[in-house]
Amino acid sequence: MSSIPIKSQADIEGMRLAGRLGSEVLDYITPFVKAGVTTGELDRLCHEYMVNVQGTIPAPLNYCPPGYTPYPKAICTSVNDVICHGIPGDKVLKSGDSVNLDITVIKDGYHGDNSRMFLIGEPSIQARRLSEVTYECMWLGIAKVKPGARLGDIGFAIQQHAEKHGYTVVREFCGHGIGKGFHEEPQILHYGRPGTGDVMEPGMIFTIEPMINAGRREIREMNDGWTIKTKDRSLSAQWEHTVLVTETGYEVLTLSAGSPPPPAFILAAQTATA
Ligand code: MF3
Ligand code: CO
């Protein structure tokens, strides 16, 4: 018996708006993500945009899951070997850095959760490749979303692609159901076996947010209570979308004018079925 919420039509409308607004924060901040800026300044700009321009609430601020201290900022900024939950501060971005900005807004009680990678100045070929492959991993997972498919199909697709490139999948953090709650059922593992796990049904909404390491998959936790890094100090990348299961497949809710285009294999599949 699965306890995965099925969203009402009103919930879905609310999640469409929250999702687009979450993506528009990333559009807004993009021109500021350059060498010389601090992660704290990016947080300040996003926070102001959410509250003053969008009328949204930054979900991370004071977010306090069991066993955690309240998260102190509006966004997460995860640089280089930081896997996730990097806390914005005095860190100055420099050419060659890669940074994930993870934005979750609340609008009318609904959460829109998404993240993108940004490559600063002249990134290494390895940093570029890791970000690209991680983006493909996210979309390969998204492409598995349809009624009747199983959650393990998503994780399997992601893990296969990452490992094919010699990369590893972080196990300790996963995608999640989302709606009026930030983190709801189910957990979306980014590794697994096809044909296993809960069956997807129309009206489910969850995130797909693979964290992929260039080196080993093990993590270490920093003393700030939030920041997660790779144990071996290798680079890590992450991309995230919030996705609705529709009658025929999926709808990505966290899209906006500035969203990077899906990979060619997704566009080809869309043309084939249009
Ligand atoms: N946005 C993250 C996610 O994708 C969660 C961040 S929790 C925070 O699930 F408190 F660090 F913001
Ligand atoms: Co998420």
Ligand code: CO
């Ligand atoms: Co997120």
